[in-house]
Amino acid sequence: MIDNYNALLKPGEEELNERLEAAHSKIFAQQMQMKEKGLPVIVLFEGWGAAGKGSALGRVIRTLDPRFFTAVSMHDPSEDEKRKPFLCRYFTQIPEAGRFLFMDSGWMTEVTHDVLMDRIDRKVYRERVSSVRRFERGLTDNGYLVLKFFLQISRKEQKKRLDALLDSKDTAWQVGECDLWENKHYDKCEEVFDMFLEDTSTSTSPWYIVDAKSKKWAELQILETMTAGIDMALKNQTLTVPLIQNTFPLIPMPKLKDVPLDVTIDIDDYHKELKELQERLHELHNQAYRRRIPIIIAYEGWDAAGKGGNIKRLTAALDPRGYEVIPIASPKPHEKSRHFLWRFWTRLPKTGHFAIFDRTWYGRVMVERLEGFCTENEWQRAYNEINEFEKELYDWGAVIVKFWVHIDSDTQLARFTDRQNTPEKQWKITDEDWRNREKWDLYEGAVNEMLAKTSTTYAPWHILQSNDKHYARVQALRIVTEALEKALEK
């Protein structure tokens, strides 16, 4: 039962004003500490229509420095947003370290309205709740403070406010169909809101029910909860997060050393098969486009394994308006100061499109792990975070194919030497490549662990045997084609 837990604690006017002033001074000071310590804070305002979400937001931010926060108002998803995974429009908004993001309505409104309007059934609702819990845990595990407020008013109070707004031409526009519907079906709404609040209140991102009858008192409850939360988050910044056991179905993967690399293809067969597969893929992409199935191809592999050439043979089959190749380099400062998956969430394809990632989010468990760009706890956690990320993409309907383009060490040496000695290929080889080569064994260990822990049934890894590049290209095209065929059969 949603209840005004805080209604009883409301202080007298004098104390209220004193505490408000104190809370505003406190939060003003805290924003500087947040900046200094790089703490990102997400504040979500949810609640009944006319409960005063917008006004509460306005009151809370009035002491803050506008350089340190962004406030967004989330409405029903746009047509473009509907062509992305459910959580995408929230994930892409997350703030940089040291900044506030305020959200007027968010994932709660979206999910509960979908339930109330019968747009999703029980099963999808449960999936959404799982997604939300993972989303929030992914944020808090990675150092975000997530504060969630539900502004509570009674049916009577809501009615009174809506009537008052409707009474004047200047304010009547603020009342939506949805607000009136809510008031009319208050009990039903309360039941759904309650269920969602209970299902998504966790110890790391609990809900706060705000008694929103008085604006000032609501403001105080929010500010005091925020300042207490920020204090705590500032203290807990060195937190090591418990690792969660994988619960996604995995496919057994061979160790790299056990993958035979002496497979080859006859050059005539290559040209023939390549042509056939490309034509088939072209046709399948058209069908996928019409069916609005998004396709995500992830390429990882040894330096000089032939990723570039492999990708080229794939894109050659595709309509240029329907795909994008996304090269991933080391993160830019504005990317580094966010959740490590942010730069991938912002680069997802629209439904019906191909996104081909040339290097991927797996950098976390390879280069970032081995070069010490993230903590041990961070890369250990990443296997599960990545499986969860790909699960979101799968639930959205995406076909996900992941390639490890594999060669042996001798082949790499031969190709490096060839690049070094061939003027027009020299740009392809850098000192860093040679340095990475020295760590071959460490990388091999990390790759084996990655393949074992992230090859899920819904986003499997495929090892491309690329000592013979031609063989690997045909192999890649065949795997993508088959994955698409399977998806289109459904």
Add this chain to the structure above:
Amino acid sequence: MIDNYNALLKPGEEELNERLEAAHSKIFAQQMQMKEKGLPVIVLFEGWGAAGKGSALGRVIRTLDPRFFTAVSMHDPSEDEKRKPFLCRYFTQIPEAGRFLFMDSGWMTEVTHDVLMDRIDRKVYRERVSSVRRFERGLTDNGYLVLKFFLQISRKEQKKRLDALLDSKDTAWQVGECDLWENKHYDKCEEVFDMFLEDTSTSTSPWYIVDAKSKKWAELQILETMTAGIDMALKNQTLTVPLIQNTFPLIPMPKLKDVPLDVTIDIDDYHKELKELQERLHELHNQAYRRRIPIIIAYEGWDAAGKGGNIKRLTAALDPRGYEVIPIASPKPHEKSRHFLWRFWTRLPKTGHFAIFDRTWYGRVMVERLEGFCTENEWQRAYNEINEFEKELYDWGAVIVKFWVHIDSDTQLARFTDRQNTPEKQWKITDEDWRNREKWDLYEGAVNEMLAKTSTTYAPWHILQSNDKHYARVQALRIVTEALEKALEK
């Protein structure tokens, strides 16, 4: 779906042995660090019958120093345990800081068997799950590491093991009715186990599903999860825990200063009413005893407010075999090194009995708060922890009455002075009383906050107006009598 998530990761024999040795060395070193840093660790083994819980426990502890751990095997609750709240027999076992507690079966077995045997319905199941989640969070919030293992074997493997055990007279006794039933109804059991695992897996105390087909491999999974968990917990010891908003129904309480203290009772009326109320209470206690209703009376109040005399008038009405007065002083070392509620869990009455606490668990938010015996985060958290504790008692069926025995500062001074000047009363007054008196205003603030935040509908506070001790005694008896009458009406 319970799955052998770890089955795929099983290493070869050589690696297995190496890692086992490393893990044993590691945990041996960690027990010293645990001791030093005062980290308590609870390890719960659950799983299928014949999955090897006992043997896994034996293997895991073989490197540990026996002074640093306790291992208990939990069976079905005894008759005595059934007269305590569901969680009591688990809570009372929690280890001291720096020690391990290993449990062979526990709250999961109890709850899931109750479901499978149709001993509890859906509603009670949900209550149990809430209790378990609160119990575990209460432990982890207070610095306990809680590691939960579910040992998974397939139906076929279980059958094979049970048959092998039954084959020999020496081992047949190890197979219980329950194991055979489980194997016969494997699917149904799996469904219930799955539900419980999902319902109680949280980010602070997640479940680990152990592939228990091979004993050595099971041992390694458990040891490596334990060592990783202990490492993390040792790092996180300075953790500040997020405060959870109260969600229990509260009763509005007046501020102490607004409670009139000039109420009195005529001495003849006093004797008459006292006698009537005591007779009535005696009769009600008999009924409560027969109905097995436990009664918990908590006394807090100002020094010299008259707690002792008040309690005496209450106990005078009771059969001495059916009540206990429990005086609470500052915690002993073995109490201090456990969860602050442990010493109250261990002192709960049996059903049908009265437990009268002379000072209580509310010390946390009064003396411990004001004297700095606990951190700010700890006492702030305690309001909710206490509400949760009392909710467990209430769900168990207890009648809970809490008294704040109230006097004003002048009356206290008069009584202190009287005690000081009367030889036979001098033992009742100490320097500490005078020191506490100086902090009257601080205490008053803390008491007001306590009354506002912990007077729940199921465990309400009553302010006894005790400037006139006689008045307060009759008041107390009346309140207890009415509470019992209400409970007996149900």
